Amino acid sequence: MNASDEAQSKEGSKDPSSSDVQGVQKATTQQTLEKKPEEKLEEKKAEEKKPPEKKAEVKKIEEKKEGGISIPFFGKKKEEQVIEYLFDPIPEVKPTETYWIEEPYAKILVVPMPERGGQSGYFVDEVKLTDKEEEAFRKLRDILSKELAPPKDMTVDAKDYVVSESKRLIKKYSYIMGAPTEESTKRIEYYIRRDLIGYGPVNPVVEDRNIEDISCDGVGRPVFVWHKKYESLPTNLKIMDRPYFNDFIIKLAHFAGRHISTAFPIVDAMLPGKHRLAATYGEEVSTFGSTFTIRKFREEPFSIVDLIELGTINPALAAYFWFLLDNRLTVMIMGGTGAGKTSYLNALTNLFRPGLKIVSVEETAELNMPHENWVQFVSRESYGLGASKIGEVTLFDLVKTSLRYRPDYIIVGEIRGEEAFVLFQAMATGHGGISTIHAENLEYAIKRMTSPPMNIARPYIPLMNVACLVERVALPRKREGLPFGRRVRQVWEVRPDGSYDTIAFWDPIEDAFTVSLDKTVHLPNICLRQGMPRDWYIHELQVREAVIKWMIDNNIHHFKEVARTVTQFHVKRRKA
Numbered sequence: 049m050n051a052s053d054e055a056q057s058k059e060g061s062k063d064p065s066s067s068d069v070q071g072v073q074k075a076t077t078q079q080t081l082e083k084k085p086e087e088k089l090e091e092k093k094a095e096e097k098k099p100p101e102k103k104a105e106v107k108k109i110e111e112k113k114e115g116g117i118s119i120p121f122f123g124k125k126k127e128e129q130v131i132e133y134l135f136d137p138i139p140e141v142k143p144t145e146t147y148w149i150e151e152p153y154a155k156i157l158v159v160p161m162p163e164r165g166g167q168s169g170y171f172v173d174e175v176k177l178t179d180k181e182e183e184a185f186r187k188l189r190d191i192l193s194k195e196l197a198p199p200k201d202m203t204v205d206a207k208d209y210v211v212s213e214s215k216r217l218i219k220k221y222s223y224i225m226g227a228p229t230e231e232s233t234k235r236i237e238y239y240i241r242r243d244l245i246g247y248g249p250v251n252p253v254v255e256d257r258n259i260e261d262i263s264c265d266g267v268g269r270p271v272f273v274w275h276k277k278y279e280s281l282p283t284n285l286k287i288m289d290r291p292y293f294n295d296f297i298i299k300l301a302h303f304a305g306r307h308i309s310t311a312f313p314i315v316d317a318m319l320p321g322k323h324r325l326a327a328t329y330g331e332e333v334s335t336f337g338s339t340f341t342i343r344k345f346r347e348e349p350f351s352i353v354d355l356i357e358l359g360t361i362n363p364a365l366a367a368y369f370w371f372l373l374d375n376r377l378t379v380m381i382m383g384g385t386g387a388g389k390t391s392y393l394n395a396l397t398n399l400f401r402p403g404l405k406i407v408s409v410e411e412t413a414e415l416n417m418p419h420e421n422w423v424q425f426v427s428r429e430s431y432g433l434g435a436s437k438i439g440e441v442t443l444f445d446l447v448k449t450s451l452r453y454r455p456d457y458i459i460v461g462e463i464r465g466e467e468a469f470v471l472f473q474a475m476a477t478g479h480g481g482i483s484t485i486h487a488e489n490l491e492y493a494i495k496r497m498t499s500p501p502m503n504i505a506r507p508y509i510p511l512m513n514v515a516c517l518v519e520r521v522a523l524p525r526k527r528e529g530l531p532f533g534r535r536v537r538q539v540w541e542v543r544p545d546g547s548y549d550t551i552a553f554w555d556p557i558e559d560a561f562t563v564s565l566d567k568t569v570h571l572p573n574i575c576l577r578q579g580m581p582r583d584w585y586i587h588e589l590q591v592r593e594a595v596i597k598w599m600i601d602n603n604i605h606h607f608k609e610v611a612r613t614v615t616q617f618h619v620k621r622r623k624a
């Protein structure tokens with residue numbers, strides 16, 4: 049057996065799963081058996097004359113083997129030496145905070161960065177693989193991509209399935225992977241989980257519960273996060289390779305069940321776990337290459353009690369909104385990007401009377417309510433190409449449809465276009481409505497509503513009974529260690545003639561709310577509509593405020609528990 053044969057044979061015995069290698073080897077053996085001795089001698093001489101070609105063939109086989117079964121996304125060959133992404137080293141200064149994401153494999157350090165004038169940075173510190181482990185990891189990843197069959201039982205958790213399969217395959221191919229120790233196997237499994245079912249290098253950030261938002265502005269630029277405690281921070285992660293970044297964006301889009309490509313370079317969708325994804329592909333529409341931003345979803349949304357404890361509103365204001373919602377008044381929540389509009393809207397729904405029929409309409413499903421009688425509609429993009437709008441279902445279509453469901457309340461996640469017009473039509477016909485609008489104050493909001501594409505006629509504006517502004521503000525005193533927070537800065541009642549008055553505001557010096565109801569028009573109207581004295585609302589607000597304070601005192605926080613308490617309140621009152 050000459051050197052090249054030996055190499056082939058080794059290759060074959062190394063990886064019995066590689067049919068290419070086996071195939072080539074089988075063919076060579078058969079040929080040798082059929083040939084006459086003198087032919088063999090001739091051939092051997094000829095072969096000896098050109099050994100490099102034979103060697104190259106072995107290499108080709110290796111390449112083919114790798115290329116043949118590597119998965120397109122993470123399957124870059126190591127020898128290409130392409131730096132796909134990198135984590136900058138952690139500066140050797142005392143971290144402000146350190147915490148584990150997955151002990152002992154991934155941790156986060158918030159560290160002051162001297163080169164940025166002491167500004168903090170968010171550093172991901174993952175366990176490192178040795179060269180041998182790295183090699184084993186690559187092999188296992190390739191084997192998995194070839195051998196992993198879809199689970200027979202579709203109800204199994206994908207994560208658990210991949211982990212159990214990788215465990216099985218590590219055992220089966222232990223000899224190919226250099227028989228990794230138990231510790232090595234666990235480290236390899238970490239990377240398999242991270243890369244095959246997670247978000248690759250971004251995964252520790254996605255898993256960090258302190259992160260509200262993750263974004264990357266292009267190739268070679270640091271990924272930025274919005275940290276609950278430290279606000280915007282650059283991370284030590286940079287995605288360096290354009291094709292790798294493009295593949296990453298395709299993977300994100302696929303996670304969301306969507307398509308992104310040169311032809312359709314923008315995606316706005318929902319990732320598993322209900323995280324909101326906006327991404328662009330390649331340099332089509334973004335100069336620095338692919339970009340993405342992920343707004344993380346809270347599995348347990350803020351309840352109204354949570355928001356009181358965070359200082360976003362106070363019990364008196366919550367009682368005011370509760371009374372409004374009990375009487376089907378309409379509320380518009382205003383604020384800038386990420387001000388907390390949707391979270392506030394969602395928390396208000398905790399206060400709905402039991403049995404109300406609620407229909408919500410959103411672009412991405414962000415709302416999370418405990419009510420059973422709730423229909424959640426989500427708009428859909430067109431399946432057509434180019435200018436074709438085929439298959440598209442817009443917010444406008446859904447708001448129109450929602451009216452057929454005879455809702456007590458229609459909730460529109462955010463009004464931007466012509467759906468606002470339909471929402472106001474619905475409110476004109478006696479439906480309750482809540483929505484949010486991107487605007488910095490009431491005047492701008494009204495201007496936006498009365499201009500294209502919303503086109504709401506001015507006389508319709510008072511159909512928005514109450515407007516409130518939510519803002520992210522700097523706090524005069526730290527609260528729960530945070531120098532900033534979200535506050536309902538101002539609440540207005542819009543009068544039937546279109547004028548408006550402030551009902552409540554937040555004092556930025558004292559970090560306190562002032563609620564003055566002497567100018568209210570809606571509360572006495574509600575009382576009269578119910579055949580009660582004009583000032584009956586005073587008592588009603590007091591009762592509701594007492595219930596809210598009772599929930600705080602009794603540690604009732606969870607949105608489902610809050611909604612249950614509201615139900616109990618109504619049931620008891622009905623009995624009384």
Ligand SMILES: Nc1ncnc2c1ncn2[C@@H]1O[C@H](COP(=O)(O)OP(=O)(O)OP(=O)(O)O)[C@@H](O)[C@H]1O
Nearest residue numbers: 260355358360384385386387388389390391392534
């Ligand atoms: N009252 C609050 N206190 C603390 N964090 C909050 C509060 N409200 C919202 N957040 C956090 O702020 C982020 C943005 O919240 P949310 O989506 O409600 O804002 P938004 O104004 O609707 O944003 P967008 O403009 O993107 O629609 C979320 O991560 C959320 O968890």
Ligand SMILES: [Mg+2]
Nearest residue numbers: 389390462484
């Ligand atoms: Mg929102």
